[in-house]
Every structure is written in structure tokens, then in C-alpha cells.
Amino acid sequence: MPVVERLLPTPEAHDLLELTREIAAEQLAPRAAEAEAASRFPRDVFRLLGQAGLLSLPYPEEYGGGGQPFEVYLQVLEELAAAWLSVAVGTSVQSLACYPLAHHGTQEQRERWLPRLLSGDLLGAYCLSEPQAGSDVTAMTTRATRTEPESGYVVNGTKAWITHGSEADFYTLFARTSTDRTRGMSCFLVDADTPGLGFATPEHKMGLTASTTTQVHWDDVRVDADRLISAEGDGLRIALSALDSGRLGIAACAVGLAQAALDAAVDYARQRTQFGQPVISFQGLSFLLADMAAGVQAARATYLDAARRRDRGMAYSTQAAVAKLTATDMAMKVTTDAVQVLGGYGYTRDFPVERYMREAKVLQIFEGTNQVQRLVIGRALAG
Incomplete structure (x- = not known):
């Protein structure tokens, strides 16, 4: 799978991405299909991610977090999703579950409970x-x-x-x-x-x-x-605030899933020959792949823009809704198109794209349906 070239803010962030890619390639991707087929929850994987410090990246170091900008955390999440979406969604949910205590708890509550929640031992x-x-x-x-x-x-x-x-x-x-x-x-x-x-x-x-x-x-x-x-x-205010961050997590997961589908489609199109040449050389198919690639890159840009606003203390609720809407609709289209690229093989479980297509659908539903995201955006436009 080709490596996505990323613009990261620090050398530490580069090291985190390399660690994530190593874990994804060695520990996640080889297990994903079998575990999904068996509906087997990978509790040990979350312990591994916790020990590697990847479950607590956007939280303060004083409580055991990684102290990383949200834009770095989301790119880690995208890498996990490209290898195994269930694990990436679980990582996003872990961050969501810690958010109310970290951002709205008292100092005493944070000191008492947050280090345990961020250690990786607890899910x-x-x-x-x-x-x-x-x-x-x-x-x-x-x-x-x-x-x-x-x-x-x-x-x-x-x-x-x-x-x-x-x-x-x-x-x-x-x-x-x-x-x-x-x-x-x-x-x-x-x-x-x-x-x-x-x-x-x-x-x-x-x-x-x-x-x-x-x-x-x-x-x-x-x-x-x-x-x-x-x-x-204060519950509604806390819940809605947490969901802004959670929607960015799902957007990053959607981009990672779509990137995996694009990579699988490109790899197949390079190897599959018809009429004496690789099918990627046919304009109709190459244009389809080009649209898939453009969609992935555009969606990645929306979640990074919202995350950078969040990191700078700017309002980002509308941008989070845009990112979630854009990325998850894109993931549904790209995974569907990946099945089309593979033809009959894409409809079988011998290739991962049919699973990617099934997984993409729920991304349009949870953390606020995409109809709700349109409502959020529309209200913002109405002032």
C-alpha cells in the first residue's frame, strides 16, 4: 500500500505516524478480515494501542496523555482506519468518552480519574x-x-x-x-x-x-x-461539544477507509489485464480512479482544516459538520466505486473492498446522521 505523504508540525509527530504505520501493518491489517468475519472484539489490540500511547494523543501530558495537536491525532486515526476500521472507530470512541471529564471535570476529578482513563488499561x-x-x-x-x-x-x-x-x-x-x-x-x-x-x-x-x-x-x-x-x-452542552470533536474522528476514519479502498482498486487495475493491457490504461477506468483520488484528498483537507481551527481555539462546529458530511459521503462513493473497479471479484470476500463498502455505510449514520450535519451547516448559513 502506498504511503500518504503528510505535512506534520513536528518531528515527534512524524515518529508517531511511523509507529502507527508499523503497528497497523504488523498487528492490525493481517487480523482485520478474520476478526470481522468472526465478529470477534479485539480487546488486546486496544491494550497494545494504549501501551503505545495512541489512545490518549489529544489529551494533556500531565494526566498521561500524548499532548498532541488534534490534527496529528486525526492523522493517526486515519492510518488506523486504513488498516482496520473497527479499531479506528474504537479509538475515536475512547477519545469521545474521555472528553467530558478532561474538558468539563473539576481539577480534583481530572487528577483522580483521568490518568487511569488515558493509560490505555481502561476502555x-x-x-x-x-x-x-x-x-x-x-x-x-x-x-x-x-x-x-x-x-x-x-x-x-x-x-x-x-x-x-x-x-x-x-x-x-x-x-x-x-x-x-x-x-x-x-x-x-x-x-x-x-x-x-x-x-x-x-x-x-x-x-x-x-x-x-x-x-x-x-x-x-x-x-x-x-x-x-x-x-x-450541563449535559446537553457537554454532549454537543464532545460530538464536534467526535465528528472529526469519524471524518478521519472515513478518509482512512476510502484511502484503503482506493489503494486496493489501483493495485487491482494495474495488475488486471484485458485486451492485452492493464485495465488502468483505459480512460473510462482511469477517470473513475482519478475521481476517487480527488475525493479522498478533498475530504482529508476538510478534516484537517477543522482540526487546525480547533487547535488554535477558533470556532469549528460548522467545519466539523462539513468534514463529517463530506468525508463519509465520499467514503460511501469511493468504496462503492472500488467494488465496481474490481467487477465480479469486488463482490466476493476474496478481496477486501466488499467489506469496505459495507463498513462505509454506518459512517454516514453515527456521530449525527448526515442529515443532521446538513441541518447544522444550514443553520450556520442562516446566521
């Missing part, structure tokens, strides 16, 4: 969506009821579509603490072994089958008061 999950509350987060019904002012809360409800459900060591939970539609949600950090926490059978999905996705049931789960992140009622 996180982000509990926001519910069976009836996906795009409409304010329809949430999971309830955290105060017991006594000092003792904490009792949580009841069901969360849906939770990546790492039943596999995670901690859950970042959003639950309703009052009836106010927009100011009635709060955020909590909950250990996986807390009594009352249960899990449904994993979902049977079209793709990302090595990434476990379940409903998470909260049945009289007691959560101490010191597990509340920020103040009561």
Missing part, C-alpha cells in the same frame, strides 16, 4: 443515544434521580447503539436530572462493574462486526454525587 463507552432518542437527544428518558444531596443518584433507563457496550471499563453517561427539555440533562462517569448495569445481546450489523454494539440497561444503578461531571443541567 470507555459514550452513553448518549436511546431507542427513541437518536438525532433528537432532547427526547432522552433515562433518569438520574437524586437520593440525598450528599449520597448521589439512582439511574434507570436504556441506552442504545453503544460502541464497546459490555466490553468497556467505564461509561460516560448522559441522563435526565429534571424535566427541562434542554437544560435537564447531566453527565456522569460510571464504572462498568457498578451493580445494576446490564447489557443486551450485541447488534447484528452490516459492517464493523468486530466492534461490539449493544443496548446498555440501567436498573437502579447507584452513582455517587462526585461522579457528576460539571453541574446538573
Whole structure:
């Protein structure tokens, strides 16, 4: 697979990319197809990434993070996605699950819990969506009821579509603490072994089958008061802020998947001969590949632009929506076109492009559907 030439800000960033490529080539790519076919969750891979320092790149070094700019973290994520999308999505979810504590927790909370979450030993999950509350987060019904002012809360409800459900060591939970539609949600950090926490059978999905996705049931789960992140009622603000970063993670994953599909298509087109010449020499096919390459590079530019804005403290919510929309729609088209390039072979499991096509679809759905991204962009244009 050809190496994407990258413009990185520091020599350390170059070293991180080289380490990522080495792990991706030696530990991820050789295992991906078999693990996906068996729907086997690769917990050991996340431990490996944690030990290599790749699970905590965008967080402060004082808490055990990598202290890297977001633009570097996203390019690492893209490299992981090109080798194994389930692992890259899991890495993005880990970052998302740590975000509320890192950005909205008290100094005491960060010092107490964040080093453990960033060490790589613990894997996180982000509990926001519910069976009836996906795009409409304010329809949430999971309830955290105060017991006594000092003792904490009792949580009841069901969360849906939770990546790492039943596999995670901690859950970042959003639950309703009052009836106010927009100011009635709060955020909590909950250990996986807390009594009352249960899990449904994993979902049977079209793709990302090595990434476990379940409903998470909260049945009289007691959560101490010191597990509340920020103040009561701040949950929606925290969730939406975290999702801006999470959307950039999915955009980078989409670009990595599309790059892998493009590489596979180009490699096949160079080797496959028809009418006495490689099929890549036919203009119709070469133009298709050119459009695929242009789409990948354009989408990469959108996520890097948004990440650089984030790194400089600029507003980037609209740019994150643009990046997520652009990159995931592109990934769906590029993976579909890759199957077309391979013809009948692309429709078989002897080549990875059919899996890439199946995996691309969900990227247009989670972290906010692409219809929601268009809504965000449209509202920004309306002022």
C-alpha cells in the first residue's frame, strides 16, 4: 500500500505516524478480515494501542496523555482506519468518552480519574443515544434521580447503539436530572462493574462486526454525587461539544477507509489485464480512479482544516459538520466505486473492498446522521 505523504508540525509527530504505520501493518491489517468475519472484539489490540500511547494523543501530558495537536491525532486515526476500521472507530470512541471529564471535570476529578482513563488499561463507552432518542437527544428518558444531596443518584433507563457496550471499563453517561427539555440533562462517569448495569445481546450489523454494539440497561444503578461531571443541567452542552470533536474522528476514519479502498482498486487495475493491457490504461477506468483520488484528498483537507481551527481555539462546529458530511459521503462513493473497479471479484470476500463498502455505510449514520450535519451547516448559513 502506498504511503500518504503528510505535512506534520513536528518531528515527534512524524515518529508517531511511523509507529502507527508499523503497528497497523504488523498487528492490525493481517487480523482485520478474520476478526470481522468472526465478529470477534479485539480487546488486546486496544491494550497494545494504549501501551503505545495512541489512545490518549489529544489529551494533556500531565494526566498521561500524548499532548498532541488534534490534527496529528486525526492523522493517526486515519492510518488506523486504513488498516482496520473497527479499531479506528474504537479509538475515536475512547477519545469521545474521555472528553467530558478532561474538558468539563473539576481539577480534583481530572487528577483522580483521568490518568487511569488515558493509560490505555481502561476502555470507555459514550452513553448518549436511546431507542427513541437518536438525532433528537432532547427526547432522552433515562433518569438520574437524586437520593440525598450528599449520597448521589439512582439511574434507570436504556441506552442504545453503544460502541464497546459490555466490553468497556467505564461509561460516560448522559441522563435526565429534571424535566427541562434542554437544560435537564447531566453527565456522569460510571464504572462498568457498578451493580445494576446490564447489557443486551450485541447488534447484528452490516459492517464493523468486530466492534461490539449493544443496548446498555440501567436498573437502579447507584452513582455517587462526585461522579457528576460539571453541574446538573450541563449535559446537553457537554454532549454537543464532545460530538464536534467526535465528528472529526469519524471524518478521519472515513478518509482512512476510502484511502484503503482506493489503494486496493489501483493495485487491482494495474495488475488486471484485458485486451492485452492493464485495465488502468483505459480512460473510462482511469477517470473513475482519478475521481476517487480527488475525493479522498478533498475530504482529508476538510478534516484537517477543522482540526487546525480547533487547535488554535477558533470556532469549528460548522467545519466539523462539513468534514463529517463530506468525508463519509465520499467514503460511501469511493468504496462503492472500488467494488465496481474490481467487477465480479469486488463482490466476493476474496478481496477486501466488499467489506469496505459495507463498513462505509454506518459512517454516514453515527456521530449525527448526515442529515443532521446538513441541518447544522444550514443553520450556520442562516446566521
